[in-house]
Amino acid sequence: MNAATLAWRALRYKPLASGLNLMLVATGIAMMAFILSVSAQLEKHAECDAQGIDLVVGAKGSPLQLILSSVYHADIPTGNIPDTALAALAAQPLVKSAIPLALGDNFHGFRIVGTTTALLDHYAAHLARGALFTQPMQVVFGASAARETGATLGARFAGSHGLASGGELHEHAPYTVTGILLPTGTVLDRLILTPVASVWRVHETDPDDHPAAPAAALQRELTAVLVQYASPLAATSLPRWVNGQPLLQAAQPAFxxxxxxxxxxxxxxxxxxxxxxxxxxxxxxxxxxxxxxLEERKWDLAILRTLGASPAKLLRLLLAQGLLLSLAGAALGWLLGHAGVGLLGLLESTQDLSLQAWRIAPDEAWLPVIAVAVGLLAAAIPALRAYRTDIAATLARP
Known part of the structure; x- marks a missing residue:
């Protein structure tokens, strides 16, 4: 009978103690797996969402809030800026591209974003079906937004005021779904995209917002402009120029x-x-x-020695017990940790995180090593004592 079989039977002999030790190891590994997976996925999503966006120009306020609201769509904007800022930025020789964003409404909690098709090109988005918007009041749904809302081509809907569900409906200006995007793995998946003119029309024609003012007299605004540099020189001079404008603020996503x-x-x-x-x-x-x-089974171990078991076999027996418990705990903990990631991703308040339960972070490769080290260290002293068992002295004791 080999050491692994003997170790397994020894663990089964005391199921309560073995189970408790198993759960302790599993709890530690589960916590580590959960933390590593969530942090790695959040960093990866943040990197993908901000890739290629060198600067965000918006209203003065918190730079971090501006980035969270305009790049990650996870916060409220700092305010609005005049739409003339877009032309001023596009005219700068240091600017390669400038993509406008106009926020203000949502549909079932998914943000309706006024922009141009340049935003879809930026994230390399492709249509799953339908067509891109070509005129105001047409929308294209991101993959997650379409799946969660049940959007279909040709459907008409009214947006709700504000960036969270439950706001007043703009029933006077319904949108029409013209396209649904393939998943991109970016923030685009949970957005509803429309021309900037759609956002202006919804609010300029709202009788509650502007009961008397003609549309031509209203100051049109944007929420932010996403900027890509034309040269490395822009990183130093362009933010300074933007921050020098009385109504504008520059925020760098990377920083x-x-x-x-x-x-x-x-x-x-x-x-x-x-x-x-x-x-x-x-x-x-x-x-x-x-x-x-070991103390309880010294007599049994001595009997094993008299039956021909070598000291090395007793050493292996105790080490095998530690390894079996630690590796089983690591496997159970890894499953529990990733199940926790999946559960977190299903929560309504965290759906924007787009967490995948079984995506493995590179650092998780160390978890089995950590578990083995825990098992070996815990079993080392008992194993050495078993190795040095004195047959005569043990059997001579009453």
Missing amino acids: EAARLFNLLGVGIAVLRAIAAGVLLVAAMSLFVALYGA
Whole structure:
């Protein structure tokens, strides 16, 4: 009978203690798997959403808020800017492209974004069916937005005021669905895109907003402009020029995203430390369990020696027990951790995160190594004591 079989039977002999140690190891590994997977996916999504956007120009206020609202669509805007800012930016020789954004309404919680087809080109979006918008009041749905709302080609709907569901309906200006996009894996999946003129028309013709003023007399506004540099020189001079304008603010996604993840990194580091603490407790509990089992089974181990078992076999037996518990705990913990990621992604308040339960982060490759180290360290001293078992002295004791 080999060491693995003996170790398995020894663990089954005390199912309660073995189960407790198994759950302790699994809890620590689950916490680590959850943290690593969520943080890696958030960083990947943030990188994809901001890729190719060098600068965001919007109303003065918090730069981080401007980035969150205009790039990640996860916050409210800092305000609006005159639509003339778009032409002024496009005229700058340091600007390669300038994509306008106009926010203000939603449909079942999904933001209706006034923009141009340049935004779809920027994210390399392709149609799953239908056609792109060609005139005001036509919309194209991102893949997630279409799936969650049940949007179909040719359907008509009214947007709700505000960026969260539950606002007043703009029934006087319904939209028509002309296209649905393929999944892009970016923020575009959860947006509803329409020409900027659609957003202006909805609010300029709303009798509650402007009961008497003619549309021509209204100041048209944008929420933000996404800018791509024409040369590296723009990184130093263009933000300075923008910030010098009385109504405009420049925010750099790369800088603000790094600042955000530095802030989040403190919390992630704390959670990792907690997970490491749980694993340390698991190692100590495993050590106590194996050491106690060794004391209880010294007579049995001595009998094994008299039957021909070598000291090395007893060493392997105790190490195998530690390894079996730690590896089983690692497998169970990995499953629980990723199940937790999937559950988090299903929560209504976090659906915008687009978390995938079984996406494996590169750092997760260390989890089995950590589990093996925990098992071996916990079993090391008991295993050495078993290796040094004195047959005569053990059997001579009453």
